Amino acid sequence: MSPYWALFRTEFQQYLQYRIAAVAGALTNIAFGFFRLFLLTAFYRAADAVQPMALPDLYSYLWMGQVLFSVMPITGLFGPDAEEIRSGAVAYRLTRPVSLYGFYFARVLGQKVTALCTRSAIQLAVIFLVLPLVGLSRYGMRPPDVAMLPFLVPSLLLAMLLSAAMHTFVYMTGFWTISTRGSTSISYAVISLFSGLLVPLVFFPPGLRAVADILPFRGIYDTTAMIYNGASSVSQALGGLVHQGAWFAGIVLLGLALARRGTLRLEIAGG
Template sequence: MRIENEGLKPCFSNRIKNKFKDGKVYVSFFKIRFNCGIQYRAAALAGIITQFIWGLMQILLYRAFYSSSPEAFPMGLAQLSSYFWLQQAFMNLFMTWFLDADIIESITSGGIAYELCRPLDLYNMWYIKSLSSRFSKTAIRCLPILVVASIFPKPYNLSMITSLNLTVTFLISMTLGFGVVVAFSMLIYVITFFTLSPIGIRIVALSLMEFLSGGIIPIPFLPESIQKIVELLPFASMQNTPFRIYSGNIKGMEILFSIILQAFWLMLLIILGKYLMKRAVNNAVVQGG
């Protein structure tokens, strides 16, 4: 029995070492993509100006409706202003229409063969690349929008959180929502394996994500019968949940339920994505030499 245990120790230690090495490789992928993303400063400046103007236009548009009967709306104008400013500041984290062109190209062109030669989990590698691409764009754009929006006069400004518990809750929800967006995007990449062209699935999936996640109209403004269904879907666990927590539209036990729902969808989408990825890779056929 003693000999068997001694034989298992090197095996276990090797697994730990391999996992550690894989982790370092994934960190390297993240750094490479992040450094590439922050190089385009002129594009970032143009994006900041565009997002700031667009956010202001949205607020002024809704203000016109609020001026007639503000009590008829499910969110106060101050809450809605915070929602829209957060939407613009963190647009690159939660933008549902963004897909990594390099990943799509590698699938449709056959370049996936080179990816499969690497001794790494393909799903994890693409997931890290997607995280980094979105995070790098957000890192150089969000702060100027948040600062300027916070000094606007009420109720058109970004209100500040005064509670530490609410701040922590908001950051947890942001992290989970970000993970759900990337996990759903991974499903689109994987489904591309099974289609002749990625255009159809991209148009359908991205249109659904944009509308049902609250990207066009905040979910509370939908009819109540539809809203109850939409809030249970994975799309509502993206930008909708953290932004409404920040603005104070979600409170009490509803916050806890929303975060649990986010964690549920994140795990489910990752498990489903890994399963479909395994099937796709096993059945993949790459033409050419």
């Protein structure tokens, strides 16, 4: 069994132990989802022009964001792994016969898959089962567009991989900084805006939208959510998959380069 698979599996099993935390986290995300939902509903109420996205589709889009939130390279950026690289404890990792980048990538991916199987799964259950029960089905999430399933599954998979690659990339910057707080807050700012998490990309003014389309961040959320809603044509969906795949490859390569440079001139903090 490859060491990376073992790392991935340990991470998964370890996080499954914290079930209560997963439920609490899921409910918190649902509450934040409602804040966004009420805000946009109020904006829609007064708008007279036809909107680029119908209200039920918008709700699905927003819920997808809350569901994917725990997978995005936003939560857990401050984790013990980042601290390891910063503090120099990474030296222990270097003594192991595995690639440093592969080590962290496998762990991050394990954490993300776990989050998807626990937190996100609980959220989906609440959205699809509890909301109709308490009479809030009008705020619910629509089922996925079946015709787009062949695109949805790979797109979701690529979104996870791309998130893990970005997350690992931010870790690797820890070789050069004393505190990761600065780089993590800047990553949060850029990622939350350009992925579509704060505002759906369809509302962006054209210039900013063009920038968002090129940047990799829409690949961790917007691309998948639009395919889920059936809002993307087949060619748009294909384009989205290519965009996700290309950026995944690119960011992995960049991360590997950072890891190599970082370890070449690594100074371990003593202690």
